Amino acid sequence: MSRELRIGIFVGAAILILAAFIYIVGDMSRLFKKAGYSITVVFDSAAGLEKRAEVKMSGVKIGFIKDIRLERRKARVGLAIFPGVEIPKDSKAATAMLGLLGEKYLEIIPGDSPENCGPGGELAGTTSIGFDQIGDLLASVGGQVKDAGGAIKEMLGPETKANLNRALENMAAVSAELKDFIGRNQGDIKAAVGGARDVFRNLDQKVEAVAAGIQETLKLLKDMAAENRDNLKLDLEKIKDLIGKMEESFKLLNAALEKINRGEGTLGKIIQDPGLYAKAERTLDDVRNATKPLSSLRGRLDLRADYYGRSELLRAAVTAGLWFTPRLFIDAGLVRNPWEKAFKFSLVGGYRWGDLVSRAGIIESEFGLGLDYHALDDRWSLSVEGFDFNRPDSPHYRLYSRFSPMKHLYLVAGVDDFSLAARREFFLGLGLELR
Numbered sequence: 463m464s465r466e467l468r469i470g471i472f473v474g475a476a477i478l479i480l481a482a483f484i485y486i487v488g489d490m491s492r493l494f495k496k497a498g499y500s501i502t503v504v505f506d507s508a509a510g511l512e513k514r515a516e517v518k519m520s521g522v523k524i525g526f527i528k529d530i531r532l533e534r535r536k537a538r539v540g541l542a543i544f545p546g547v548e549i550p551k552d553s554k555a556a557t558a559m560l561g562l563l564g565e566k567y568l569e570i571i572p573g574d575s576p577e578n579c580g581p582g583g584e585l586a587g588t589t590s591i592g593f594d595q596i597g598d599l600l601a602s603v604g605g606q607v608k609d610a611g612g613a614i615k616e617m618l619g620p621e622t623k624a625n626l627n628r629a630l631e632n633m634a635a636v637s638a639e640l641k642d643f644i645g646r647n648q649g650d651i652k653a654a655v656g657g658a659r660d661v662f663r664n665l666d667q668k669v670e671a672v673a674a675g676i677q678e679t680l681k682l683l684k685d686m687a688a689e690n691r692d693n694l695k696l697d698l699e700k701i702k703d704l705i706g707k708m709e710e711s712f713k714l715l716n717a718a719l720e721k722i723n724r725g726e727g728t729l730g731k732i733i734q735d736p737g738l739y740a741k742a743e744r745t746l747d748d749v750r751n752a753t754k755p756l757s758s759l760r761g762r763l764d765l766r767a768d769y770y771g772r773s774e775l776l777r778a779a780v781t782a783g784l785w786f787t788p789r790l791f792i793d794a795g796l797v798r799n800p801w802e803k804a805f806k807f808s809l810v811g812g813y814r815w816g817d818l819v820s821r822a823g824i825i826e827s828e829f830g831l832g833l834d835y836h837a838l839d840d841r842w843s844l845s846v847e848g849f850d851f852n853r854p855d856s857p858h859y860r861l862y863s864r865f866s867p868m869k870h871l872y873l874v875a876g877v878d879d880f881s882l883a884a885r886r887e888f889f890l891g892l893g894l895e896l897r
Contacts, residue, residue, distance in 0.1 A: 498525065498545040499581035503555040503568070507589050508537035510557060510566040517541050518558075519549065519570040527568060539587070541568070551577040555587045607833050610813075610820035629786075643748055650741075668718050675711040679704055760785040760897065764795075768874060768891035775800035777889070781808070789814045797826055825849035828858075841866045845876075856881045862889075870895055 508530055517525040525543040532538075543549065552573030559566050570585070579585060682704060764781040781795035795808040810823035810832070821832035830849025837843070843864045850858040862876020874891030 498543045498547070500528065501541050501543060501549070501579055501581070501583045501585060503539045503541060503585045503587045505537040505539060505555075505557075505587035505589060508539055508557075510559075511539065511568065512566075515565070516567040517543070517570065518567060519547070519553075519572060524549075524570070539568070549579045549585075551575040551579050551583070553579065553585055555585050557589065606818055607820070607831070610815070610818070610833065639748075643745075647745060664718075668714055672711045672715055675707050679708065763896045764893060765895075766874070766891055766893035768889045770800075770878070770887050770889045772887050773801070793821075799826070821847070826858075828852075830858075862891075864893075866895075 511527060511530060513527055513529060515527045516523050517527065524547045525541055528540040528542045530537060530539050539555075549570060550573040552575040554571045554573070556569050556571060557566055558569040682700065762783040762785070764779075764783070766779045766781075768777045768779075769775075770777065777798065777800055779795055779797040781793055783791055783793040785791040790811075790813055792811045793808070794810075797806045797808065798804075799806050806826040808823070808825050808827075810821045810825060810830075812819055812821040812832075814820075817836045819834040819836065821834070822830075824830070825832065825847060826849060828850040830847060830851075832845060832847035834843050834845045844862075845864065846859070846861050848857050848859045858879055859881045860876065860878050861880055862874055862878075864872055864874050866872040872893045872895060874893060875889070876891075877886060877888050879885040879887065
């Protein structure tokens with residue numbers, strides 16, 4: 463055997479032994495660190511976690527997982543924490559993943575407690591939603607989308623189209639009747655308003671005269687009370703003038719009331735003419751009958767802004783919706799695309815089955831479909847939508863969740879274009895909805 467062959471065999475064996483050692487030991491930096499301390503985290507499920515996986519806090523590595531065992535239907539995960547690392551006692555532990563398909567590690571979410579978790583301490587664990595669970599959810603949503611498609615197809619049949627046409631014809635007829643009614647009674651309405659304005663102007667002048675007399679009376683009484691009671695002298699002439707002015711004021715008011723009772727003047731004619739009252743009542747009935755078909759309509763206005771962290775761009779949208787029934791609606795909106803620096807329009811119709819809402823129409827200037835699941839009395843929802851199905855790479859898919867902490871304010875978080883890794887991007891949003 464030649465010398466070169468022996469050297470090659472030795473070097474190859476050394477490399478294999480080193481690779482096996484690295485695979486078994488894992489992170490070799492643990493061999494050169496001083497021994498730290500151990501704590502325990504309790505999870506309902508430790509799926510995806512492995513021994514020697516990293517432990518991080520605020521994105522910085524602070525230790526590794528020593529062991530994982532089952533105890534009373536709970537997963538107890540033992541952690542080895544590097545010396546000098548302080549973990550608040552009320553901290554939480556959660557599973558996390560490097561990227562979308564990377565390995566899992568344990569993330570410590572620090573709390574606010576001034577006390578630290580010492581050796582042998584225990585932290586509570588929270589289980590985050592993994593992509594396997596999202597896959598099951600999307601599979602369930604896919605089945606519901608299929609059912610929704612069948613229902614939409616059934617809904618858009620000849621009978622529904624005929625009902626919509628009749629509703630539009632009724633609205634047009636109502637508008638025509640209302641316009642004709644206003645045209646026929648325009649002269650009477652103007653005359654009634656003008657007469658009432660003159661009556662109230664005359665009545666206002668008479669009331670001002672009465673108020674002036676009463677004000678002067680109060681002034682005289684105030685002056686008399688301010689005088690020295692011991693030297694008080696009754697001024698009979700002033701009292702006589704005051705009584706005379708009050709009598710004149712009451713005469714003016716009495717004369718005005720007598721004219722109204724006799725039916726004189728515009729106000730008197732309005733009060734004494736029963737036909738005018740009946741005509742006004744018929745007018746109100748016509749207005750109520752004309753607007754009755756529109757009373758069931760409900761509208762909404764939605765203003766929303768989303769921030770994309772990787773692109774550092776802001777996407778703004780405004781949407782106006784109209785609900786014909788508690789289940790059937792249509793939305794129209796305008797979206798500013800910050801990547802193309804252009805505006806896109808949307809026109810979507812939808813139908814609601816219980817907590818599930820299906821949508822179809824134009825989404826950002828392309829044909830698209832959407833599905834929404836509502837819970838917590840519509841305060842929380844999970845939505846998935848797809849559009850631009852003719853795009854060369856892949857259709858544009860978007861998955862997001864919405865939560866309303868207040869009546870008109872809501873928060874949004876999701877992932878946009880998640881089917882393409884190069885375009886995939888997470889976003890956060892804030893919206894205002896008025897109904």
